[in-house]
Amino acid sequence: LLEHSLRESDVKRRLRELTASLEWSGMQIAPEQGQFMALLVELSGARRIVEIGTFTGYSALCLAEAMPADGTLICCDLSEEWTGIARGFWREAGVEERIDLRLAPALETLDALLAQGGEGRFDMAFIDADKGNYTRYFDRCLTLVRPGGLILFDNTLWDGRVADPQDQDEDTRAIRALNDRLLGDRRVTLSLVPIGDGLTLARKR
Numbered sequence: 001l002l003e004h005s006l007r008e009s010d011v012k013r014r015l016r017e018l019t020a021s022l023e024w025s026g027m028q029i030a031p032e033q034g035q036f037m038a039l040l041v042e043l044s045g046a047r048r049i050v051e052i053g054t055f056t057g058y059s060a061l062c063l064a065e066a067m068p069a070d071g072t073l074i075c076c077d078l079s080e081e082w083t084g085i086a087r088g089f090w091r092e093a094g095v096e097e098r099i100d101l102r103l104a105p106a107l108e109t110l111d112a113l114l115a116q117g118g119e120g121r122f123d124m125a126f127i128d129a130d131k132g133n134y135t136r137y138f139d140r141c142l143t144l145v146r147p148g149g150l151i152l153f154d155n156t157l158w159d160g161r162v163a164d165p166q167d168q169d170e171d172t173r174a175i176r177a178l179n180d181r182l183l184g185d186r187r188v189t190l191s192l193v194p195i196g197d198g199l200t201l202a203r204k205r
Contacts, residue, residue: 001032002031002032005032005035012062012093014089019055019056022056029059029128029154030195032195035062036193036195037062037063037126038062038065040150040201047123048121049067050076050126050141051076051128052076052126052128052129052137052141053076053129054083057083057086057087057090060099063124064095064098065095067098069098073098076110077102086101106129106137110140110144120145120147122141123146123149123150124152125144125149125152126151127152131171132170134153134177135177138153138181138182142204148204150203151202151204152199152201155197155198156175156198157198158175186205187205188203
């Protein structure tokens with residue numbers, strides 16, 4: 001897969017390798033997933049995207065590079081340390097001006113966007129943060145995203161743990177709850193793609 005499809009820039013490769021040396025490196029998305037998400041941006045022509053959970057900025061870099069030059073990516077995170085790493089690589093890649101980083105609890109940022117008239121104004125959302133709030137993030141993103149827009153959820157296979165009835169960890173149960181809810185939600189068209197740790201695509205009808 002990597003040898004025959006991955007086209008990773010030097011900037012993205014160096015960011016990924018630096019992130020791999022960090023204690024929380026497991027939060028990094030796979031490079032083939034980042035490339036797939038970038039393709040989705042190109043296919044959809046997304047100009048306004050919100051990302052929930054930015055970490056060191058690899059996924060944001062993939063999304064921002066695929067956007068038009070006048071696009072805007074709003075990134076929600078809490079860590080100045082991790083996003084400080086991200087900023088340097090975004091600047092080097094020439095996409096920093098497209099990214100609006102907001103350091104605050106994501107639910108507060110999403111609620112502020114809604115209060116400012118953001119309903120239906122976004123083309124895409126990528127959710128990759130605390131699993132216990134996934135359904136709350138979904139509720140808000142479904143309102144923020146326009147009809148025909150796409151919501152992406154990371155970690156929906158959760159290293160296979162969602163299929164293990166013996167695993168009753170809080171995060172595992174939260175992802176199961178999201179997966180069950182999405183399956184029955186006719187407001188979206190759905191596909192769970194087995195790339196990375198599971199990437200669910202939900203297109204708002």
